[in-house]
Amino acid sequence: MDMNRVGRHRKCICLFLPGVLLLWLIAGSGIGPVCVSAESLPVEPVVILTVDDHGAPLACPSGVVFDSTSEELYVINSGRGRIVIYGPDFFPRISLGAGRGVDAPYGVNVDKDGRLYICQGRKDDRSARLTILNAAFFLIKEITFGGFDGAETFIPRRVALGHDGRIYVAGINSRGVLVLDRDGNYLRHLTPLDTVWGNIKEKHDLGPEAVSRPSSPVLILEVCTDTAGRLYLLSEETSKVYVYDPEENFLFSFGQKGGSRGKMSRPRGLAVDEERERIFLVDYMRQTILVYDLAGRYLFEFGGRGWGPGWFNFPTSAAVDARGNLIVADFFNNRVQVLEVATSTAELPEAGSEPNFLAVPSSKKPRSR
Numbered sequence: 001m002d003m004n005r006v007g008r009h010r011k012c013i014c015l016f017l018p019g020v021l022l023l024w025l026i027a028g029s030g031i032g033p034v035c036v037s038a039e040s041l042p043v044e045p046v047v048i049l050t051v052d053d054h055g056a057p058l059a060c061p062s063g064v065v066f067d068s069t070s071e072e073l074y075v076i077n078s079g080r081g082r083i084v085i086y087g088p089d090f091f092p093r094i095s096l097g098a099g100r101g102v103d104a105p106y107g108v109n110v111d112k113d114g115r116l117y118i119c120q121g122r123k124d125d126r127s128a129r130l131t132i133l134n135a136a137f138f139l140i141k142e143i144t145f146g147g148f149d150g151a152e153t154f155i156p157r158r159v160a161l162g163h164d165g166r167i168y169v170a171g172i173n174s175r176g177v178l179v180l181d182r183d184g185n186y187l188r189h190l191t192p193l194d195t196v197w198g199n200i201k202e203k204h205d206l207g208p209e210a211v212s213r214p215s216s217p218v219l220i221l222e223v224c225t226d227t228a229g230r231l232y233l234l235s236e237e238t239s240k241v242y243v244y245d246p247e248e249n250f251l252f253s254f255g256q257k258g259g260s261r262g263k264m265s266r267p268r269g270l271a272v273d274e275e276r277e278r279i280f281l282v283d284y285m286r287q288t289i290l291v292y293d294l295a296g297r298y299l300f301e302f303g304g305r306g307w308g309p310g311w312f313n314f315p316t317s318a319a320v321d322a323r324g325n326l327i328v329a330d331f332f333n334n335r336v337q338v339l340e341v342a343t344s345t346a347e348l349p350e351a352g353s354e355p356n357f358l359a360v361p362s363s364k365k366p367r368s369r
Contacts, residue, residue, distance in 0.1 A: 043302050045309035046325050049336040052077060052084045053092040061329045061336050063158075066319040067110040073319070073327065074108050074116075075336055083108055083118070088322075090338065100137050106172075107158040115140065117167065119156035128155045130169065130184065143184035150174070151186075158222050163229045163246060170233070175217040177233060179248075191217045192233060192242040192253070218242075226272045234281070239264035241281070241296070254296025255281070262298050264290060269317035273324060276343050280318050280326055287312045289328065291341075307333060 050058055059079025066073050071088040083096045083105050096102045103126070107119040114135030122128050130143040145151045160168040165182030168190070176191025193215040220242075222234035229246030239257035244250055256263045267290075269282030278299070279292040288303040289312075303312050313332040320326060326339045 043310055043342070044340045046338040046340050047090045048309060049075070049086065049090060049092075049338070050334065051092065052080070052082070053095045056080075058084070058334050058336065060331050060334060061316075062331060063105075063107050063317045064319045064327045064329045064336060065108050065110065066321045066327060067114075068322055069110070069112060070114065071322050072110075073321070073336075074110065075329070076105050076108065076317075078105070079334075081105065081123075096133075096137060100133065101131055101139050101142070106156060109159045109161055111161050117159045117161065119159050119169065121155045121172075130156055130159065130167070130180075132184075141184070143180070145178070145186070147186035148178070148189065154178075158224070160223045160225045160231070162225060162231075168223045168225070168231065170220045170223040172221075173219065175219055177220050177223050190231070190233070190244070190248055192220070192235070192250070194218050194235075194238050194240065194242075194253070196238060197257070221268060222270050224270055224272065226274055228274075232270055232272060232279075234267055234270045236266050236268060236284075239267055241270065241279070243296070252296060254292060254298075259286065261301065262290070269315065269329070271318040271320045271326065273320045273326075276324055278341075278343075280320070282315045282318045282328065284314055284316055284331075287314060289315070289318070289326070309337065310339060312337075 052058060058075070058077055061075050062078040063076035064073065073086040073090070075084045075086065077084050077095070081097065081103055083102055084092055085094050085096070087093050102118060102120070104121040104123040105118055106121055109117045111117070116133040116137070118131040118133070120129050120131055127144055132140040132143070134140055145154045154174060155172045156169045157172050158170045162168065166187070167180040167182070167184065169178040169180065171178070176189040179187045179190055181187055195215055196218070218235045219237040220233045221236045224232050230251070231244040231248065233242040233244070235242070240253045240255040242250065242253045255267070257265070259265050264281060264283045265285035266283065267281050268284040271280045273280065274294070277294045279294065281290045281292065283290060287305045288301045290301040291299045293299060303310065305311065305313060307313065312328065312330050315328050316331045317329040318326060321338070326341050328337045328339065330337050
């Protein structure tokens with residue numbers, strides 16, 4: 001590892017806690033999700049991250065990204081306006097702040113050469129921008145936004161990198177995602193069109209008072225790519241994920257808005273585990289993690305509001321590490337949880353909510369550190 005990337009290791013107390021949870025699992029009968037104990041499909045905490053590289057408590061961590069090349073974890077420590085980097089052992093190694101040009105981070109991604117792409121909001125007299133640092137954390141360039149309607153108010157929240165060098169940026173209250181070339185020049189918007197209902201009632205309960213609009217551009221809050229180059233666009237507005245191929249051709253969408261099991265109220269984070277063929281969605285308002293297969297079929301969910309391991313207090317982001325552990329930014333609990341989600345103890349039949357193929361234009365004990 002580049003020595004420029006190594007910070008001080010801090011001694012941390014290991015706190016051992018039981019990890020028994022309730023989950024929602026699709027029943028063998030295929031009639032839908034049922035509640036089962038963690039003995040059937042365990043979710044166990046591996047480590048709980050609570051401090052930065054200076055030993056200070058994390059403050060409202062809002063984003064997590066795992067770099068599979070270096071096996072480093074990047075955490076947006078939004079309450080302190082910094083990015084904390086943890087090594088493969090989950091010890092905090094270094095953090096990036098104003099000295100590296102990082103003062104208002106919303107999201108981060110890392111390419112195969114170790115370059116960092118950092119979404120930043122407005123700060124003092126600085127405009128919103130995409131900051132690019134090299135592997136030693138020195139500034140390469142800063143990209144500001146222009147060439148499209150609303151550019152002056154655009155605030156980047158998440159960034160994803162395409163195989164051909166294209167850069168995809170999802171903003172706050174922005175419809176679709178920006179498509180930039182490798183130099184940061186604006187190319188176009190990639191914007192799903194969908195129907196947005198005026199309330200969150202289940203569809204079969206919608207009455208005359210429910211308001212729907214014709215298909216319109218959808219707000220996109222999260223964007224990510226997989227190793228095959230597929231694009232995943234997450235909308236909090238519609239509670240759906242829109243999946244595109246590497247050439248930006250629409251494939252399918254999945255997800256359903258609601259406040260009950262198997263539905264999403266305000267999803268804000270997404271992580272793809274290709275090896276185990278799962279997609280994890282973080283529901284900020286229901287405070288659960290919903291699990292789907294790669295075809296968009298709902299499998300089960302777990303979590304709920306709480307303060308113990310495996311419970312959440314308004315989670316905002318997720319990632320998957322090299323061992324298949326799920327990493328969750330637990331915002332108001334001021335921590336990041338690393339969870340082991342078992343995969344081999346149950347057969348999951350093809351049941352649950354089906355993806356929408358309609359065309360759319362355009363056993364470990366937890367440690368505390």
